[in-house]
Amino acid sequence: MNLRSQVTQLIACSVFVRYRFLMSSLVLLKAALQEQAPVRTARSLGTVPGSNPALALHAGQLVEVLGSGRWAFGVRLLREQPHARAAWIATGALPVFPVAIEQEGVSLDRILFIERAPPEEGLEILLSVLRSRLFEWVLLEPALLPRYRQDVQIRKIQLAAEECGSGIVLLSGAPTPSFGVQIRIETGGASGMRIEKAKRGLSL
Numbered sequence: 001m002n003l004r005s006q007v008t009q010l011i012a013c014s015v016f017v018r019y020r021f022l023m024s025s026l027v028l029l030k031a032a033l034q035e036q037a038p039v040r041t042a043r044s045l046g047t048v049p050g051s052n053p054a055l056a057l058h059a060g061q062l063v064e065v066l067g068s069g070r071w072a073f074g075v076r077l078l079r080e081q082p083h084a085r086a087a088w089i090a091t092g093a094l095p096v097f098p099v100a101i102e103q104e105g106v107s108l109d110r111i112l113f114i115e116r117a118p119p120e121e122g123l124e125i126l127l128s129v130l131r132s133r134l135f136e137w138v139l140l141e142p143a144l145l146p147r148y149r150q151d152v153q154i155r156k157i158q159l160a161a162e163e164c165g166s167g168i169v170l171l172s173g174a175p176t177p178s179f180g181v182q183i184r185i186e187t188g189g190a191s192g193m194r195i196e197k198a199k200r201g202l203s204l
Helices: 003-012 019-033 070-079 098-103 119-131 150-164
Strands: 015-018 044-047 056-058 062-066 086-089 111-115 137-140 167-172 181-189 192-202
Touching: 062 070, 062 150, 070 098, 070 137, 070 167, 070 181, 086 119, 098 111, 111 119, 119 137, 119 150, 150 167
Parallel strands: 015 111, 062 167, 062 181, 086 111, 086 137, 137 167
Antiparallel strands: 044 056, 181 192
């Protein structure tokens, strides 16, 4: 079986990779998709689903989504951008069943699921995914963000995301005291979705 056939078979069943196979998987995917994945130069990544008035999303932004509806928000974001590819990174098993994602109208061949990623290697994993230039969106847990010299490391991540035309979504159970969060979205409340925006990043 040649390279393209191997990757096509992987993509057809939705790609699940353990973190230790990440780099080889990205190389395979990039080789298979290079003809159909133009270099992205646009900085616009659509708008926040359900925002009124519409709130624009841009490459390099760090968006945090809170509350019980955070997983549904991630799925809705991908549903409303049917041509965007995403990497969904989890420290354990994926918290959302892929079948449920597909039932919401999102094609699984656009998502690379990375399971059991160790938090201590979060920075390396995130930068590897961004620099592959394969994904418009990277969805992850805040545990994967670096803790040491966080302001410097988060800025490094944002610059890589901006350069590669990607946006980053933190799916958080509670607000993350993280430098660099530019949009914070609260879901699942009685009043619906609440959006907080900061020009230079939120720091709680």
